[in-house]
Amino acid sequence: MCVCGVQKLSYYRDGQPREKGIDAMAAAGVVLARAEHGADVVVLFSGDSDFLTALAGAHRLGAACETAAWSYEDRRMGPEPFISQRHMLGPADYAHAAAAKTGENV
Numbered sequence: 001m002c003v004c005g006v007q008k009l010s011y012y013r014d015g016q017p018r019e020k021g022i023d024a025m026a027a028a029g030v031v032l033a034r035a036e037h038g039a040d041v042v043v044l045f046s047g048d049s050d051f052l053t054a055l056a057g058a059h060r061l062g063a064a065c066e067t068a069a070w071s072y073e074d075r076r077m078g079p080e081p082f083i084s085q086r087h088m089l090g091p092a093d094y095a096h097a098a099a100a101k102t103g104e105n106v
Contacts, residue, residue: 027054034063043068043087056082070094 026046031054033039042058044051047069055065059082068087 023050027051030054031057034058034061039063041066045069052080
């Protein structure tokens with residue numbers, strides 16, 4: 001089972017979309033993936049350490065926790081023992097994902 005969360009930017013200022021409440025929604029989604037949906041593994045695509053508390057909560061509920069982030073951001077979630085895997089994605093990963101989105105052969 002895959003539980004995915006995507007937040008559309010619906011808050012606008014000066015005609016431009018702005019993030020509003022996305023961090024809180026993502027943190028809740030991490031915990032709820034385990035609590036409500038029974039996810040065995042939670043993979044958070046973020047290098048933002050603000051989400052460590054949410055990952056720890058999902059882990060306490062029994063989920064294995066992983067992170068994935070772009071390696072060029074140089075933001076790494078620290079050596080918390082509840083994060084079993086850290087996936088650092090680079091330019092080749094981005095090219096692969098972009099090609100897959102457009103239907104190109106990779």
